[in-house]
Amino acid sequence: MAFAQNLVRCTINAAVVKSARSLSKNASNFSLLQRCINLKPITNQHCLRTFSVGTQLHQDVNVTFLRANGQKIQTKGKVGDTLLDVVVNNHIDLDGFGACEGTLTCSTCHLIFKTADFEKLPDKASDEELDMLDLAYELTETSRLGCQITLTKDMDGLVVSVPATINDARSA
Amino acid sequence: MLLSRSLSLSVMTKQLYFNTIKQGLSTGVSGSGAIKRICIVGGGPAGFYAAQYILKHLSDCAVDLIEKLPVPFGLVRYGVAPDHPEVKNVINTFNKTAEHKDFNFYGNIALGKDISLEDLRKRYHAVLLTYGADQDRQLNIPNEDRTNVLSARKFVAWYNGLPGAQHLNPDLSGNTVAILGQGNVAVDAARMLLSSLDALRKTDTTEYALEALSRSKVQQVYLVGRRGPLQAAFTIKELREMLKLPNVQTLWRPDDFTDVPAQLANLPRPRKRLTELMLKSLSEQAGSSSAKNKRFLPIFLRAPKAIGENEVELTVTKLQNDMAVPTDQTEHLQTDLVLRSIGYKSTCVDGGICFDERSGRVHNENGRVLRDAVSKTVDPGIYVAGWLGTGPTGVILTTMNGAFTVAKTICDDILSNKLDTSTAKAGLDTKQLHRVVTWRHWQRIDEAETQAGKVLGKPREKFVDVEEMLKVAGL
Numbered sequence: 001m002a003f004a005q006n007l008v009r010c011t012i013n014a015a016v017v018k019s020a021r022s023l024s025k026n027a028s029n030f031s032l033l034q035r036c037i038n039l040k041p042i043t044n045q046h047c048l049r050t051f052s053v054g055t056q057l058h059q060d061v062n063v064t065f066l067r068a069n070g071q072k073i074q075t076k077g078k079v080g081d082t083l084l085d086v087v088v089n090n091h092i093d094l095d096g097f098g099a100c101e102g103t104l105t106c107s108t109c110h111l112i113f114k115t116a117d118f119e120k121l122p123d124k125a126s127d128e129e130l131d132m133l134d135l136a137y138e139l140t141e142t143s144r145l146g147c148q149i150t151l152t153k154d155m156d157g158l159v160v161s162v163p164a165t166i167n168d169a170r171s172a
Numbered sequence: 173m174l175l176s177r178s179l180s181l182s183v184m185t186k187q188l189y190f191n192t193i194k195q196g197l198s199t200g201v202s203g204s205g206a207i208k209r210i211c212i213v214g215g216g217p218a219g220f221y222a223a224q225y226i227l228k229h230l231s232d233c234a235v236d237l238i239e240k241l242p243v244p245f246g247l248v249r250y251g252v253a254p255d256h257p258e259v260k261n262v263i264n265t266f267n268k269t270a271e272h273k274d275f276n277f278y279g280n281i282a283l284g285k286d287i288s289l290e291d292l293r294k295r296y297h298a299v300l301l302t303y304g305a306d307q308d309r310q311l312n313i314p315n316e317d318r319t320n321v322l323s324a325r326k327f328v329a330w331y332n333g334l335p336g337a338q339h340l341n342p343d344l345s346g347n348t349v350a351i352l353g354q355g356n357v358a359v360d361a362a363r364m365l366l367s368s369l370d371a372l373r374k375t376d377t378t379e380y381a382l383e384a385l386s387r388s389k390v391q392q393v394y395l396v397g398r399r400g401p402l403q404a405a406f407t408i409k410e411l412r413e414m415l416k417l418p419n420v421q422t423l424w425r426p427d428d429f430t431d432v433p434a435q436l437a438n439l440p441r442p443r444k445r446l447t448e449l450m451l452k453s454l455s456e457q458a459g460s461s462s463a464k465n466k467r468f469l470p471i472f473l474r475a476p477k478a479i480g481e482n483e484v485e486l487t488v489t490k491l492q493n494d495m496a497v498p499t500d501q502t503e504h505l506q507t508d509l510v511l512r513s514i515g516y517k518s519t520c521v522d523g524g525i526c527f528d529e530r531s532g533r534v535h536n537e538n539g540r541v542l543r544d545a546v547s548k549t550v551d552p553g554i555y556v557a558g559w560l561g562t563g564p565t566g567v568i569l570t571t572m573n574g575a576f577t578v579a580k581t582i583c584d585d586i587l588s589n590k591l592d593t594s595t596a597k598a599g600l601d602t603k604q605l606h607r608v609v610t611w612r613h614w615q616r617i618d619e620a621e622t623q624a625g626k627v628l629g630k631p632r633e634k635f636v637d638v639e640e641m642l643k644v645a646g647l
């Protein structure tokens with residue numbers, strides 16, 4: 001697990017690479033970082049998000065996942081984590097969530113935001129994210145893919161709904 | 173890079189998985205009596221996702237998965253396009269299921285050939301059929317069996333290395349290919365024909381297919397659909413990918429779109445975005461670069477009528493309530509090769525299965541297989557999921573949701589005693605079967621393929637001969 005967390009929490013964008021170089025004492029982190037610099041647009045965007053280096057970026061962000069049956073799962077992520085990372089790192093029990101492991105090819109990480117939170121999200125969905133979302137069940141106007149949402153400290157207290165799938169049918 | 177990303181995530185997925193398995197074991201409702209033995213027939217996504225669900229939610233159970241081929245994963249290995257490796261990340265989850273202590277993989281065993289449904293009934297409390305769809309639908313038009321007509325299913329199987337498909341030898345010496353059908357499979361085939369070879373060399377496309385594609389003279393690919401742009405069967409992701417292919421110019425027929433813009437406002441978002449993308453591409457095509465040397469040519473409102481020597485005869489159709497109805501006009505499309513891509517079809521592999529020949533799937537009600545189609549009574553203990561139960565549509569996500577639902581039905585039937593599990597069942601007797609491939613055997617094949625791929629600078633080079641697979645497995 002420590003390994004996964006190391007990999008996941010690094011820098012937010014390529015501009016930070018320089019400071020990351022001095023900050024990062026971890027050689028493997030750094031080589032991964034380097035690899036992330038020459039990327040194709042979507043994957044680039046994606047990978048860059050997975051990095052967070054520096055003290056401020058380790059800040060906790062409280063996130064609540066709300067199942068359609070009303071059950072609340074309160075959990076924490078770090079600034080720089082994606083919502084997929086939060087689900088994985090906290091072992092949140094959602095069958096089938098994140099099937100393509102964040103490569104924007106599945107839409108199993110579909111989450112629904114409250115309108116106000118949705119509008120505050122720093123990045124709008126890319127065409128590629130919308131393309132995958134269009135295949136999701138129960139698509140709403142405030143739907144996003146969890147693997148594309150990176151936590152910022154402003155998101156502390158975020159509540160997102162998990163669409164009703166078999167996850168809820170089971171416990172209903 | 174994708175590699176590094178998937179590596180880190182696969183580590184996490186593993187964690188997630190182990191955790192959920194653990195939770196499942198501790199929270200699963202425990203019944204009394206014998207071990208509940210469940211047999212899943214077919215090792216594609218439906219089979220693996222159902223196994224995952226059952227192992228997590230049912231205590232004291234043993235899940236055996238039997239697979240016709242020596243290798244697992246069904247269409248994830250033999251359907252999903254080689255240039256979509258991210259889609260195959262689902263395999264990491266399937267691998268975790270396979271490592272569960274109460275799970276066994278038995279490859280190289282075909283239902284209906286090596287073992288009968290009757291036998292499985294005796295050996296298991298429940299049998300879940302997930303053997304997919306491995307034939308294709310026919311057009312039933314004159315000259316369909318000509319040598320210049322191939323099924324897209326076989327073409328896909330050929331470049332993906334399905335045993336038996338390696339000798340297809342498609343004739344790619346002509347300039348033009350017409351694909352009849354507009355689903356994602358049709359678009360996959362078009363993309364494989366139009367992509368640059370350098371891009372494909374980095375994928376697990378079989379070497380013999382790469383060699384044949386390197387000699388290909390194909391410059392343009394038609395994609396023919398009976399209905400209009402508003403009914404297009406391909407999804408937006410596949411279209412966007414096509415539009416971004418270097419060296420490929422996409423040209424639409426403006427007439428096909430006459431009525432389309434007026435209807436845009438009333439469409440649901442997914443359909444609207446897809447249509448907008450087509451219209452945008454159409455509006456840009458006049459000025460688009462003719463320096464691109466290959467062309468992708470979608471054609472709407474045309475139904476195949478007959479095949480000729482170097483052409484397809486098409487009936488012009490018009491739409492009535494979203495359905496294509498023929499007019500008396502026809503059109504001739506010059507083409508060297510025809511790929512028929514109008515859908516996959518399941519077959520009845522065992523006389524004991526209540527199979528609907530007309531729709532090409534197993535008769536069922538919410539995954540419970542029916543004893544016969546007339547009385548509609550359920551055949552207790554027999555279930556179906558995946559393409560075999562739903563028909564051959566839907567992406568892995570759809571298949572996953574369906575498989576989870578049927579797996580839940582099985583768990584519910586057992587826990588509510590609808591399905592009697594009080595008497596012990598024996599499970600499979602592998603000693604009575606010939607050259608059974610276990611998970612360990614498959615791992616040897618997997619390692620050898622990965623190793624062979626490394627030499628060639630690709631993720632894997634698949635074995636295409638069953639005998640060779642068995643030898644590598646040590647059987």
Ligand SMILES: Cc1cc2nc3c(=O)[nH]c(=O)nc-3n(C[C@H](O)[C@H](O)[C@H](O)COP(=O)(O)OP(=O)(O)OC[C@H]3O[C@@H](n4cnc5c(N)ncnc54)[C@H](O)[C@@H]3O)c2cc1C
Pocket residue numbers: 213214215216217218219238239240241244245246247248250251252253256259281282283284302303304305306328356357360516521557558559560565566567568569571
């Ligand atoms: C060309 C193509 C491309 C696709 N691309 C994508 C994509 O990019 N993304 C996506 O999400 N989805 C894609 N799909 C859809 C996806 O592959 C299906 O949703 C999914 O594979 C269906 O799963 P299944 O388990 O029902 O069937 P299958 O995957 O077909 O699995 C059935 C298994 O049963 C085995 N079997 C057959 N007969 C027997 C027998 N008699 N005894 C024992 N075992 C048997 C088969 O060997 C096979 O392993 C694609 C499909 C095709 C055809």
Ligand code: FES
Pocket residue numbers: 084097098099100101102103104105106107108109132145146147148
């Ligand atoms: S995990 Fe597949 S799209 Fe987000």
